[in-house]
Amino acid sequence: MDIVKDFLLQIAFIATLIFTFQIFFAGRSDKNNHIKIILIVLLGLSIVLSMSFPAYVNSSIRMDIRIVPLLLGTLYGGWRTGLALSTLIIVYRFYLGVDFGLYTTILTLLFGMPVIIYFQKLYIKAKKNKRIQIAILLSIYYCLVGLIVGTTIRGFSLEVFQVQLIHIHIIVVVMLFFTSLNETINEMIRKNQQLQSEAKDAEIAFLRSQIKPHFLYNALNSIAALCIDEPSKAEELTIDLSQYLRSSFDFKQLDSLTTIEDELELVKAYINIEKARFGARLQVEYDIDVNLDIRIPPLILQPIVENAIRHGLMSTFRGGAVKITVKEEAGSVVSFAVEDNGCGMTEQKQEEILKPDAEKKGIGLRNISQRIKLLYGNNIRIESAEGIGTKVLFEIPDQSIKQSGG
Structure with a gap:
């Protein structure tokens, strides 16, 4: 009974440390070196x-x-983790004393670890049930190697052999428990991440479905007015409108990223249409210092420009100017800013337009803010003062270039 109690105490140590790792780090990238170090430390502590x-x-x-x-460390952490833990076992066993047990430990690791490391690649590629089978078979193999090595060094003892059989059964049961539990937790995490991803994609799709060119009727009226007096200008404006609509309603393309260059072409097409309506009342300045091939979510800049022109500049008779800035900043960050010298807005208005439960529909700042929040976890910033103008800013980390979806 004392042996069973001792084994239960060891199981409690391992369970506590493994659950600690699962609670705080499960689901995070196993390619993160910091996570692997923490895994080695916790598993190493459980070994000690x-x-x-x-x-x-x-x-x-x-x-x-x-x-x-x-x-567990070798199968989930890789061969480096396995070698690190093996080294720890040998060093600590040496610290406990140089005896037959030390030699048994070294030889068991020498014959057992190469096989475990070999099957680790198969383990990673396998599915849940296959993983459990591999883990159990490897634990039995390691125990048998230890039994054979120990018998060879110490000689055969019926009492020791019987205890060893109990030892093997305990290890198999414990491995079955921990592997099954770990695989169940990982499966739950994967399903949860998938549900979160699907929910995020659904919300982004909903936001995209709200994309409507609010200026469409005014643009068509402007084209109609030019058809008689300036037919060439009307033709040019029609091409710009076609370009804008093609990009705005190409929802298949919205499932992927676009380039900054394409987004700026869309902005320019929109501005040409608005200039046909407002003429000298609308002035535009570009400050672009960025690699135009960088990929960004589509229709993330143009709606902000549209909002600045429609609500910032054209709400006043005199009109005004809008400045569009796109720059690469330190730390691999792309910054965007749209600034106008229009009517501006109050602090209360700024808070209202970004509220996620706002009743207002469309492709304004609230929509863009939600998309950026969902995709990158960032928020747009608004700097505005009544009678002076408004500046809308946001940043996208360059790892967004590698993401899919937009």
């Missing part, structure tokens, strides 16, 4: 605790379940 509180068969033979964290 298991070896520090072993189950004694007699005064010279001690047993523990260090194989469990060693195997």
Whole structure:
């Protein structure tokens, strides 16, 4: 019974540390070196605790379940993690004393770890049930290697052999428990991430579905007025309108990223249409210092320009100027800014237009703010003062270039 209690204590150590890792780090990228270091530290600590509180068969033979964290670390963390934990086992066993147990430990690792490392690649590619089978078979293999090595060094003892069989059964049960639990947790995390991704995609699709060219009727009226007096200008404006509508309603293209160059062409097409309506009342300045091939979500800049012109400038008789700035900043960040010298807005108005529960529909600042928040976790910033103008800013990290969806 004392042996069972000792093994249960070891299981409690391992369970506590593994659950600690799962609670705080499960679902994070296993390619992150910091996560791997934390995994090695926690599993290493569980190995040390298991070896520090072993189950004694007699005064010279001690047993523990260090194989469990060693195997879990190797299968989930890779061969480097396995080698690091193996080294820890040898060093700590040497610290505990140089005896037959140390030699048994070294030889068992020498013959057991290459096989475990070999099957680690198969384990990563396998599905849940296959993974559990591989983990159990590897634990049995390691235990049998230890049994054979120990018998060879110490000689055969029926009492020790019987305890070893109990030891093997305990390890198999513990490995089955931890592997099944870990795979279940990972499966739940994957499903949860998939649901979150689908929910995010659905919300982005909803935001995109609201994209409507509000200026369409006014643009058509401007074209109609030019058809008689300036037919060439009307033709040019019609081409600009066609370009704008093609980009605005190409929802298949909205499922991927576009380039800054394409987004700026869309902005220019829109501005040409508005200039045909407002003439000298609308002035535009561009400050572009960025790689135009950088990929960004489509229709993320043009609606802000449209908002600045329609609500900022053209709400006053005198009109005004809008400045469009796109720059690459330090730290691999692309910054966007749209500034106008129009009517401006109050602080209360600024808060209202960004409220996610606002009743107002369309492709204004609230829509763009939600898209940026969903895609990158960033917020747009508004700097505005009544009678002076408004500036809308946001930033996109360059890793957005590698993302899909927009």
